[in-house]
Structures are given as structure tokens and as C-alpha cells.
Amino acid sequence: MAEITYKDLLDAGVHFGHLTRKWDPKMAPYIFMEKNGIHIIDLNKTLAALDEASNAVKQIVRSGKKIMFVATKKQAQDIVKQEAERLKMPFVTERWLGGMLTNFATIRKSLKKMTNLDKMMKDEQTVKNLAKRERLMIGREREKLERVLGGIADQSRLPAALFVVDIKREHIAVKEAQKLNIPVFALVDTNSDPTQVEYPIPANDDAFKSISLLVHAFGRAIEEGLQERKKDKEDTKQKEGEAEKRALDEAEETTTES
CATH class of the missing domain: 1.10.287 (Helix Hairpins)
Structure with a gap:
């Protein structure tokens, strides 16, 4: 995967959280500092979380399972829809219907x-x-x-996992996933509770640039998982072909001897 750098995150404004009065105290481990009444997210934590999420989603996709993308906020809809369609993954970008899971x-x-x-x-x-x-x-x-x-x-x-932009907005989807023990990967801003999901990625979930950068990074991890799955299938097919050829050769030798 093309590595995302600290500078990439900085340039996309991933570090800008919400006003300090709107924060969720459970986000404290991911907050670097406060500046002009706004919480600043620790981008080193974002990089580490993104790396962990990428490795986990790769394994899920490699096993042939689907990831459902969920993002109904305006600035995320098009990006998420395009990436999900490119990867042939299910997505919800208009309205989450209660009971969808x-x-x-x-x-x-x-x-x-x-x-x-x-x-x-x-x-x-x-x-x-x-x-x-x-x-x-x-x-x-x-x-x-x-x-x-x-x-x-x-x-x-049902999907094997959810990828969510803004868990506060998509709280119904997150709750349904929790009920069914479906893991959730999510962009989590300073006003949200990161303990609600298995793979929180601390990040600005409002700015277009921030959402775009991280959705595409997550998409690349899925793409790698799909490529690895394809290679696994090809390797298995090749091994089966070789085993079949050996069996035919052995049978031929036995026939010749007799």
C-alpha cells in the first residue's frame, strides 16, 4: 500500500477536531493538544490506527468476505460511493434503514x-x-x-464488517453491528466515543479532504486484500493442476509396467 505520511494527514486537515466543549472524554488518548478552543488530534495515533485497521481489513477481504461502507453525510457520500463501487463492495450513502442488519x-x-x-x-x-x-x-x-x-x-x-464515516451520525448502524458482533472500522472525531467500535481511526470526519484521504487509504488496503485472494486462488489452482498431472503420470507408469 502506498504509505500515507504524517505530512499527508496534516495537509488534509485530519488533525482538526471539534470545539473543546463538544468533546467526548473517551477520546482523550487520541488528543494531542488544545488550540484556539479546538482539540487537535495526535496524527501519530491516526497513522498507527490506520495501519492496524488496514492489516485487519486485508485479512477479512482475503478470506472472501464483504465490507459494507456507510456514510450518509453530504461531504462523504460521493467519495464513499465511488470507492465502494470501484471495489465492488456494498454501501449505504443515502439513508440507513432501521433493521438493515x-x-x-x-x-x-x-x-x-x-x-x-x-x-x-x-x-x-x-x-x-x-x-x-x-x-x-x-x-x-x-x-x-x-x-x-x-x-x-x-x-x-450480512457483511463481515462495516466501514463508517462519523459514528455519531451513523449510531443506528453501529448499534446494529454491535448486536450482531459485526466489527466496525470507523473515522472517529473528538466528539465521539471510540470505544463503540473495534477499529477507531481518530480523524476529522467533517472535512472533505480528510475523509477523501482516509477513505482512499482504506480502499487501497481492501484492494490489496482482493489481490492477495486472487493470488491465493491462482496458487491453489496451480497446485491442484500439478497434483493432477503427477497422479496421471503415476497412473501412466503403472499401466506401462503392467
């Missing part, structure tokens, strides 16, 4: 409904038989489902 069976029904609407709209005969008002209503319903569930359309099972 804890009541996944119901969510799956909505996903099935979306698929059925797609099939219906692609069937020319069905569309022809519908009144204009009905077509309009189906189209609107499809758009609504796509907006909220489009990022998890291919999700047939």
Missing part, C-alpha cells in the same frame, strides 16, 4: 421487490398493458428503492 430478511424482501420491478419494466408486453399512471407509480417506487437500497442490491448475506 438486524432485520436483513425484510431488507432482502425489498431487494427482491426491486428485482421484480426491474423485470416487469423490461417486459415490453407488461409495460404496454399498464396505464400511464401505473407506469409512473412503478417508476417512482423503483427510483425510491434504488436510492435507498441500490448500494446493497447484490448483497445476499
